Amino acid sequence: MVAGIVLFAFSLLVHAKPVTKSVDAIASELGALIVLNGGIFREMPDSAAIRRTQIFVHPERVIVQDLSERHLLEIALARFRSLTAHPVANGNRKGPEPWEVEIEWLGEALCTTTFRYEGVFAEHLALVTESTLRGQWKKCLPVIPQ
Numbered sequence: 001m002v003a004g005i006v007l008f009a010f011s012l013l014v015h016a017k018p019v020t021k022s023v024d025a026i027a028s029e030l031g032a033l034i035v036l037n038g039g040i041f042r043e044m045p046d047s048a049a050i051r052r053t054q055i056f057v058h059p060e061r062v063i064v065q066d067l068s069e070r071h072l073l074e075i076a077l078a079r080f081r082s083l084t085a086h087p088v089a090n091g092n093r094k095g096p097e098p099w100e101v102e103i104e105w106l107g108e109a110l111c112t113t114t115f116r117y118e119g120v121f122a123e124h125l126a127l128v129t130e131s132t133l134r135g136q137w138k139k140c141l142p143v144i145p146q
Contacts, residue, residue, distance in 0.1 A: 032056035036129050040116040077137050079105045085130035099126035
């Protein structure tokens, strides 16, 4: 009886860890084929930077979420106007150069969204993001018969 009361009291004091979904489960829910590291995300050049984001690449759109599954942005691939990866000048010259992937897309006006990568693998992550998005974007371009 005493053991039962102790276990009951213990259960009231201990909170269960919230269940977190795997990246695979989230991708499946969103219908995404590919998940990319989104690095440091800026929806617009003057907006606040959001660290540690993920890019879910759906056959027709790109969905950006943070690690708490908060939906940050969704862009139809057909609305892309340009896509580039480039190094960013590093003023202090300590460590490797950061890289950015910049997407210009047509919303209500022409919008620019950036994903910034820092650290040793910055160039690799930026180039993988660019080539993956470009591969999906090119599939969406209409073919005009001649």
